[in-house]
Amino acid sequence: MDINDLLEIAQQEREQIKPTVIRCCSAAGCLSSGAGAVKNGLEAAVISAGLDAEVQVSGVGCMRFCGHGPLVEVSPNAILYENVTVEDAPSIIAALQGGISTAKLGDLNHPFFARQLPIVLENSGQIDPERIEAYIAVGGYEQLFHVLSEKQPQDVIEQVTRSGLRGRGGGGYPTGLKWATVAKMPGKQKYVVCNADEGDPGAFMDRSVLESDPHRVLEGMAIAGYAIGANHGFIYVRAEYPLAIKRLQKAIQQSKKYDLIGSGIFGSGFDFKIEIRIGAGAFVCGEETALMQSIQGGRGNPRPRPPYPAESGLWGCPTLINNVETFANIVPIIRQGGDWYAKIGTEKSKGTKVFALTGNVNNAGLIEVPMGTTLREIVEEMGGGVPDGGKVKAVQTGGPSGGCVPAHLLDTPIEYESLQRLGTIMGSGGMIVMDDKTSMVEIAQFYMEFCRGETCGKCVPCRAGTVQLYALLTKIVNRQATSHDIAQLKALCYMVKDMSLCGLGQTAPNPVLSTLQYFEEEYLELLVDKV
Amino acid sequence: MPVLSEIKQSAVSPKEGATGDCASPSTGATPRSAEGNRRFKALDMTMKRHQFKSDALIEVLHKAQESFGFLDLEVLTHVAHGLKIPLSRVYGVATFYHLFSLKPNGTHTCVVCLGTACHVKGGSKIMSALEAELGTVMGETTADGQISLMAARCLGACGIAPAVVIDGTVTGKQTIESALENIHHLQEVNASLHPPL
Numbered sequence: 091m092d093i094n095d096l097l098e099i100a101q102q103e104r105e106q107i108k109p110t111v112i113r114c115c116s117a118a119g120c121l122s123s124g125a126g127a128v129k130n131g132l133e134a135a136v137i138s139a140g141l142d143a144e145v146q147v148s149g150v151g152c153m154r155f156c157g158h159g160p161l162v163e164v165s166p167n168a169i170l171y172e173n174v175t176v177e178d179a180p181s182i183i184a185a186l187q188g189g190i191s192t193a194k195l196g197d198l199n200h201p202f203f204a205r206q207l208p209i210v211l212e213n214s215g216q217i218d219p220e221r222i223e224a225y226i227a228v229g230g231y232e233q234l235f236h237v238l239s240e241k242q243p244q245d246v247i248e249q250v251t252r253s254g255l256r257g258r259g260g261g262g263y264p265t266g267l268k269w270a271t272v273a274k275m276p277g278k279q280k281y282v283v284c285n286a287d288e289g290d291p292g293a294f295m296d297r298s299v300l301e302s303d304p305h306r307v308l309e310g311m312a313i314a315g316y317a318i319g320a321n322h323g324f325i326y327v328r329a330e331y332p333l334a335i336k337r338l339q340k341a342i343q344q345s346k347k348y349d350l351i352g353s354g355i356f357g358s359g360f361d362f363k364i365e366i367r368i369g370a371g372a373f374v375c376g377e378e379t380a381l382m383q384s385i386q387g388g389r390g391n392p393r394p395r396p397p398y399p400a401e402s403g404l405w406g407c408p409t410l411i412n413n414v415e416t417f418a419n420i421v422p423i424i425r426q427g428g429d430w431y432a433k434i435g436t437e438k439s440k441g442t443k444v445f446a447l448t449g450n451v452n453n454a455g456l457i458e459v460p461m462g463t464t465l466r467e468i469v470e471e472m473g474g475g476v477p478d479g480g481k482v483k484a485v486q487t488g489g490p491s492g493g494c495v496p497a498h499l500l501d502t503p504i505e506y507e508s509l510q511r512l513g514t515i516m517g518s519g520g521m522i523v524m525d526d527k528t529s530m531v532e533i534a535q536f537y538m539e540f541c542r543g544e545t546c547g548k549c550v551p552c553r554a555g556t557v558q559l560y561a562l563l564t565k566i567v568n569r570q571a572t573s574h575d576i577a578q579l580k581a582l583c584y585m586v587k588d589m590s591l592c593g594l595g596q597t598a599p600n601p602v603l604s605t606l607q608y609f610e611e612e613y614l615e616l617l618v619d620k621v
Numbered sequence: 622m623p624v625l626s627e628i629k630q631s632a633v634s635p636k637e638g639a640t641g642d643c644a645s646p647s648t649g650a651t652p653r654s655a656e657g658n659r660r661f662k663a664l665d666m667t668m669k670r671h672q673f674k675s676d677a678l679i680e681v682l683h684k685a686q687e688s689f690g691f692l693d694l695e696v697l698t699h700v701a702h703g704l705k706i707p708l709s710r711v712y713g714v715a716t717f718y719h720l721f722s723l724k725p726n727g728t729h730t731c732v733v734c735l736g737t738a739c740h741v742k743g744g745s746k747i748m749s750a751l752e753a754e755l756g757t758v759m760g761e762t763t764a765d766g767q768i769s770l771m772a773a774r775c776l777g778a779c780g781i782a783p784a785v786v787i788d789g790t791v792t793g794k795q796t797i798e799s800a801l802e803n804i805h806h807l808q809e810v811n812a813s814l815h816p817p818l
Contacts, residue, residue, distance in 0.1 A: 119780040122791035156780020291736030291775035329683070329720055330776050370679055371719030373774065387678035388710075389717040448738035448779040455780050486737065520779075522737050536740055540774060546717075 091349045092357055093235050096226060099348075103227035108146040110186060112136075113163045115215065116149035117301045118333045119294075120159035124176065128160045131179030139183050151302020153215035155202065157454030162193070163215070170196030201471040202453045207434070209442050210418045211458045214302035219337050222344040225305040231350050233424040234309050237316055238358045246317040247273060250420065252428030254440030259285055259376075259413030260488065260517045262439075262506040266428075268410065271400040273318040275408035280320035282311050282362075283404065283411040285381060286327035286334070289373040290489030291540065293520035295444040296414035298456055300327065300334035303418070304341035308351055308364060310417030313424060315362040318410050323364040326381050329371060338366055373490075373544035377592050378411045380546065391548045392592035413518070415444055435461035439505040443519060449486075450476050450525035459504070466500035469523055480525040484608070488517025490537045490544075491597030493604025494530065513604045515597075530609040531616060534602045535563040541598035552595025555586035559602065572619045580606065660688040661699060668703040675706045678714055682721055691722045719774075727762040727769035729807050732786040733800075736775030743796070744783035748772065750797045754804060767811050768804070 114120075114129040132147045153161040158172040162182065171182060171193040178193035185191040198204075208214070217224040225231070237246055251266025272280060284307060288296040300307065311323045327335055342364055345351040353361045372390045374380045380390040382404050403409025419441060423431050435441050439461035445468065448454045452474030459468065465485055469475065476482055484494040493514030495502060502508050506516050524533065542556040562579045565571040583599035590596045606613060614620055667684040671677030681704065685696050692715050701708040715721045733739075733748045748759060748770075755763050755770055762769040778784040781793025785800050792803065 118791070119778050119793065122778060122784075122793050123781060159780065288777065289775070291740075292738040292779050293775070294777035294779050297777040328777075330773065368680070368683060369718075370683065370721060371774075372717065384679065385676070387674075387676040387714070389713055446738075446779055448782060449741045454738075454782070489737070520737070522741060524741060528741065536737070536745075544774070 093232075093239075096231060096235065099223055100227045100229070103223045108144055110141075110145045110167075111165050112145060112147045112182070113150045113153070113165070113215065114147065115151070115153040115159060115161040116219075117152035117156075117298055118331075119156045120153075120161055121333070123159050125160035125174075127176040128162065128174050128179060131176040132162070132182060135180045135183040138180075141183065141186070145183070145186065148218050149220070150216060151214045151219045152211070152298040152456060154206070154211070154298075154456040155196065155453065156456060157448075157452075158196065161196070168198055170198050172196045200453075201467075202455070202457065202474070205463070205467065205472050206458050207442050207460050208458050209422050209431075209434075210299060210415055210444050211302070211456065212422070213306065214298060214456075217303070219302050219304055220340055222305060222341065222348060222350075225303070229425070230305050231309055231345075233421045234312050234316075234350070235356050237313050237424060238356050238360055243273060243317045243319065246313060246424065249423055249428040250317070253419075253423045253431035254428075254435075254438075255416065255419055255423065255431065256439065256506065257413060258415035258419070258443065258518070260290075260491065260515060262516060265412065265416055268400060268412070269314065269317055271398075272320075272408050272410045275401060277408055279322075279405075279407045280318055281404045281407055281409045282315045282318070282320045282323040283378075283381070283385070283399075283409055284311055284323065284325040284414055284417055285376065285378065285411055286325055286331075286414050287369050287376040287381060288328060288331075288414070288518060289376045289544075290491075290518050290520045292446060292448055292486075292522045293489060293518050294446045295456060295519045297331050297334050299414050299418050299444075300331065301337055304334075304337045305345065306421055307338075307414055307417050308341055308345055310420035311364060312351060312355065312362045313420050314410055314412070314417065316360055318408075320410065321361045321363070323362060324367050324385055324404075325364060326367045326369060326375070326385060328369045335366065335368060342366070372546075373540075374546045374592070374594050377594060379592070381411070382409065389546070391546050392594075394591060415519070436503065436505050438507055443504065443516070445519045445521045447473050447521050447523070449522035450480060450482075450528070451523040452477050461505055462503045464501050464503050465495060468504070468521070469500060473523065476523065476525045480527070482523060483526045483528055484524045484530065486514075486522040486524060486533070486601075487520065488515035488597075488600070489520050490540050491515060491593065491600055492517045492520075493600050494524070494533070494608060496608040513607055514600070529567075530605040530612050531563065531567055534605045535560065535567055537601040538563055538598065541594065545594060545598075549589075549591040549595060551586045551589040552591065552598065555582060555590070555595065556598055558582060559586065559599065563602070566613060566616050569616050569618065571617055573614075573617055576613060576617070663688055664696075664699065665703065668700070673704055675704050678704060678706065678711065679718070682711075682715055686721055691725045693723070725762075725766075728767050728811070729788050730769045730771060730786075731804065731807075732771045732773045732776075733759075734774075734776050734778065734782070734784040734786070735772045736779065736782075738779035739775075739783040742782045747783055747785065747795060747797055747800045751800060751804060754801055768807060 136145045160174045162171040162174045174193045181191040247269045255265040256262040367385050375384045375390040377392050379392040384390045399409040444458045482497045486494045538560040542560045545552045547553045587599045697711050701711045757763050783795050785795045
C-alpha cells in the first residue's frame, strides 16, 4: 500500500456514495433499542420503492442523542428522526419524495447539536465503522503516511506538545510531555497501550469512539508508536463492551489486510502491530499499573510509582499509556497542527472534551464541547434540564473518584483546574445530573459500595477503609448515626485519601467529602442526636 | 467466593446416578465425555495460539468460561498445566475478576446494571424487585437453577438507562413492571419446556 493506492481507495469510495444517504445509528444503545430492525426495514423500503440507485442506507456510529434512539438521519436534507420504529421505515422513504413521515422529527439546530464541536467525534455518526474504506474516504491513514514520510518522531511530539492536549482518561497529564518522556527512554523494546477500560459508571465516551470510529484510535496509536519508538501496541478493553471489541477486531483485521498496520507500513521501515486484550470485570484495571499487570496475565494489583510506566512498564519496558479519547485526538492535531488545537478551549485546558450526559436529564447522550463551556450550558441548554419540571440539584463528574457540583455553582466552566477547586475532577467524562429528589447521602453510600466492591485488596487503607466508610454511611442512611460518627467519617476519609496505594483508594472518599462540603445538612438531618 | 477446599470436595465426589467416571459438578459434560474432550481440545488450541505463554492466562480463562460455562477445579488445573504456572496463581486470577465464575450459572441470566446513571433512574429499585420476585439475592441463582440474578457495574448503555441484560440481550429504559414482565416471560418459557410431571 502506498499513498496513491490509499487515495484511490478514497476516491472510489467517495464516487460510490449515492445522492441521498440515510444513516442509521448502529452503536450499542440504539442497537439495543431495535436499530437493527429499523435499518433492515429502511433497506427493504428503499428496494420496494425502486429507489436503490439513488438512496443508500448505511449503518453508522454513535449519533449522540442516545436517550432518543433509534436515530436516523437523512442527508443531504439534514433531517433527523428520533425514536424510530421499524413501522416508520416505509414512511421515511416515502417522505423523501414529499410528504411527512410517521417518525418523530428531531431538531439538528437544538443546542444539544449546535453547541458541539466534534473533533474526537467528527466521524462518529457519519461513517460506517465496519468498513475501512469509509474511514479512508474521509482522510483516514493519510496522517500516518504524512508522519512516516515527512516527519521525524520529535516533530510529531512537538505538535502534540504544542496542542496542549492533556490525558483524557481523567489524569489530565500533558500528553506531549508523556510522549517525550517515553521517547527519551533507552531500550529497544517499547510499548503503546490504549486504556479502553472505561470503568466509571455512567461513562460511555470511549465505548462510543471504539464502536463508531475504531480506525481513528488505531491510527493514533500507530503515530504514537512512531513518535516514541515502539513497534507493538495493546488495546485493553472491558469485556462489558462486546460490540466495541468486535469492531476493533474487524478494524485491526482490515488494516492488516491493507498493510496499514503491521510490518513496513507504507513501505517505510516502521512496523507497528496492535493486539487486543480483554478485561474481565475489574474497575481497578483502569489504573495504569494494574492494567499492565492484567495484560501480563496477573491479578490487577497496582504498584507504587515511581517507576512510572514511561520508564518501566509492560515487562519492564518503557510504555506509553493513553486513554482512547487521547489517541482519538492525535489525527486531527497532526492534520491541522498543534497550534490550531491550542486555540480551542482555555489557557490551561486546551481542545474539546467528550462527556456522557446522563441521569435525570431530558437529553441524555454524548456531547463534545470546547473546554471552558459551563456546566449550566451543558445541563440546561444542551441537556434540556431535568424532566417533568424537576430541578437540578447537583451534577456529578468524575465517577467514583469525583464529586458533585451543586446547582448554584453550575456557571463553573469545564476545566481541569476549576473542577478541582470545587472538590471534584474532570474524570473520564461521565456527567450525571441529579434532581431534587436525590438523597446525596445515598449517592455517597452508592459510590462507596462500588469502591468497596472494586478494591483490589492490596493495601489496608483502601481494603479496610472502604468497608468501614461504607458501614458508617449505611449507619447514617439508616438513621442510627451520631455526630461522633460524622467526625469519624471525615477523619477516615482523609486517612484513606492520604494513605492508599493507588488512585482508587485515594479518590474513593471524594464523593463523601464533596457531598459533606455542599450538602452537610442532609447528613445532619439523619443523625440521632441532630440539633 | 468458594474456598479451594470446597471446590476440591465437590469435584471429587461423584454425582448421584453418574457412571463410575469422576465427574465435575454441573459442567453439563463429564470431562471424559466426547463433549468434554472437545471443549478441552478447544482450550488447548487457545493456549497454543498464545504459544502457551503465561501472560495469556486471562485470555485462556475467558475461552474456558465461554466453553464450559464456569471454571471448575478440573478446568483450572488443566490451564495451570498447559501454561506451566502454579494452580494457586490460576486460582488467584480466576477469583480476582468479577466476570469469572467458579460455580455454574443458572440456565438464564438476568443482569441488572447498577451504574450511576441506571441507579439514578431506578436501577437499584429494579434489582430489589427482582430479588423479591425470584426469591434470591443479587449474585445468586434461583433454587431451581433456572435464573441467575447478577449486577453489572455499568455496561455503558447509560443513554437508555436503566438497563437490564437478559441472556445477553440488552433491554433499555426498564421499569420495575417491564423487568418483572421479562422475568415472567422467562419463567413461562421454562415452564413450557419443563412441564410439571
